[in-house]
Amino acid sequence: MTKPTSEKPTRGKALLTSYTVIWSMLGALGLGYLGIAIFEPAWLGDLTPVSGQHNAETEEAMMNLSTDVAGLRSSMAKLQLDVATVKADVATQSSQTQQLGTQLSTLEDKVRLGQTTIASAEVPSPPSAAEPTTPDASPSMSLSSMATAAAASASGQTAKPLKQTKIINAAPAESSQIVTGSVGDRAGASKAKNAKPEVISFGPAVVKPATKPIGIEIASGPSVDGLRLSWSQITEQNNKLKKLTARYADNGDTANPSFNLIAGPVKSKAEAIRLCKELEAHYQTCKVGEFKGDAL
Structure with a gap:
């Protein structure tokens, strides 16, 4: 009977292997990181990579x-x-200045017309003709007595008072002046002297207002620059409007600025209506009115 082979004693497995050491070290590091993150989180800022800090700074x-x-x-x-508000204020002030200038010119014209009427109503009285004066002698003194008195004064002798000689058919004292012509002419001259000069009066001055130019209102907007752009686009679509001049008129206030684009002047109202119909056919708004405002 053969002897059974003796079994070799089995060795126990080693408790500390390389894998166990590595995992133990990793676990210790993880626990240490968690402890630092919990108790000293400020240390983690020093441990972050430089690239991460640069990315944070860039962001x-x-x-x-x-x-x-x-x-x-x-x-x-x-x-x-x-800037838009300032432009609106400047446009408002310019329109107000223009209105004041128009009112002042109207007042000046009225004052001139009033002065002309007053000056034409006042007619100076014609100057009276110089009447010939007679010598300082009484009308009853004859020519011979005046000649004797003149000769005595020339010779240095004192002339004796002369007797007044009554002249038959002598003119009364009021008409002692020498007047040539007939008796009828003398009466006419006295009537002309006593007559008052005629005053020429004129009626009230009639002022006919000037005909206002006709224009067409084709657009509106909150700014003048927008109206310039609209005018260039409209004239490109309709060549007839290139012959007209563009103006803008203020139609709003400081809080809500608004301006109207007006083209003109148009020769007649009928032509303005015809232009409006052509523009409305191209879906363009148009309205006939007065050609007013400032140059665009």
Whole structure:
């Protein structure tokens, strides 16, 4: 009977293998990281890679830049709104100045017409003809007595008072002046002297208002720049409007600025109506009115 082979004693497995050591070290590191994260999180900032810090700084810089750009955009929008408000104020002031100038010119014309009427109503009285004077002698003194008195004064002798000689058919004292012509002419001269000068009166001055130029209102907008763009587009579509002049008129207020685009002057109202019909056929608004406003 053969002896059974003796079984070799089996060795126990080693408790500390390489895998066990590695896993133990990894577990210890994980526990240490968790402890640092819980109790000293500030240490983790020093342990983060440099590339991560650069990325965080870049993202922060981009966020700051986008915030600055948004602020600049809002500032530009406010600036554009302020510029539009200033333009509207300037346009309003210019229209008010033009209206005041028109009123002043109208008042000056009225004053001139009133002065002309008053000056034409006042007619100066004709100057009276110089009447010939007689010598300082009484009308009853004859020519011979006057000659004797003149000779005595020339010779240095004192002339004796002469007796007054009554002249037959002598003219009364009122008509002692020498007047040539007949008796009828003398009466006519006295009547002409006593007559009052005639006053020429004129009727009230009639002022006919000037004919206002005709225009067509073809667009409106909140700014003058927008009206310029609309005018260029409309004239490209309709060549007849290129012969007209564009103006703008203020039709709003400071809070809500609005301007009308007016083209003209048009020769007649019938022609303006015909142009409006042609524009309305191309879906363009048009209205006949007065050609007014400032140059576009």
